[in-house]
Amino acid sequence: MNGCTTGRISSFQTLGTLDGPGVRFVVFMQGCPLRCACCHNPETWDISGGKEYTAQEVVSRAERCKEYFGENGGVTLSGGEPLMQAEFASELFYLCRKRGIGTCLDTSGCISNGRTERLLELTDYCLLDIKYTDDAQYRKYAGCGISAPLEFLGMLEKKHIPTRIRQVIIGGLNDGEDNLKRLAEIAGRYSCVERAELLAFRKLCTSKYKKLGIEFPLENTAETPQKTLDKLQRTLDMYIKKL
Numbered sequence: 001m002n003g004c005t006t007g008r009i010s011s012f013q014t015l016g017t018l019d020g021p022g023v024r025f026v027v028f029m030q031g032c033p034l035r036c037a038c039c040h041n042p043e044t045w046d047i048s049g050g051k052e053y054t055a056q057e058v059v060s061r062a063e064r065c066k067e068y069f070g071e072n073g074g075v076t077l078s079g080g081e082p083l084m085q086a087e088f089a090s091e092l093f094y095l096c097r098k099r100g101i102g103t104c105l106d107t108s109g110c111i112s113n114g115r116t117e118r119l120l121e122l123t124d125y126c127l128l129d130i131k132y133t134d135d136a137q138y139r140k141y142a143g144c145g146i147s148a149p150l151e152f153l154g155m156l157e158k159k160h161i162p163t164r165i166r167q168v169i170i171g172g173l174n175d176g177e178d179n180l181k182r183l184a185e186i187a188g189r190y191s192c193v194e195r196a197e198l199l200a201f202r203k204l205c206t207s208k209y210k211k212l213g214i215e216f217p218l219e220n221t222a223e224t225p226q227k228t229l230d231k232l233q234r235t236l237d238m239y240i241k242k243l
């Protein structure tokens, strides 16, 4: 790996604190095969969009933030779906490791193959979306079956990669107790899962959809109040504890 492989990137965030352990340099990759109804980054969907960078160029940018990373921080690959450009992602993580920079993958887990498995060999931490626990909802509101992220979770388990499961709570879709019970059951089944975290559905992205001329399927759905989210998180934690 010589750092010359190129990847298409939508944007960078220099000091992220919500995208993995510690302080992160976040790389939002271009391209995603899914079409989640709640997606807040529709500008990343088109694999031919964004700008091309070499892995070496990206790691050089990340290195400028190294002093802020501390013990746990580092580079997070988000998107879009970083698994779509797994070879570039592997090269970037390889260069990060060589420079003592931690690597985190923020993914929908929708692609499991040899290339993505190799990427996991260079991944220190994973943020994995389990968008719904019902297969029909998964297909309708994300664009793949639930078996895809579960297969990916199986690879994370096999490689003992510490993982945080995340789910965006959307009123009327996945805010019921049954969903929380099933999510707790998934979290409990895999020893690599160190936490299951619920996130609030937000509509800050509405203007992006308007600008792109794309319909936002959840435009008329209410945002999830923080109070509701906190209550659901407590319930989920309780179910996990009881397992």
Ligand code: SF4
Pocket (backbone or CB within 6 Å): 032, 033, 034, 035, 036, 038, 039, 040, 041, 042, 044, 079, 080, 081, 108
């Ligand atoms: S996987 Fe992520 S980037 Fe892709 S459509 Fe879903 S939310 Fe958007």
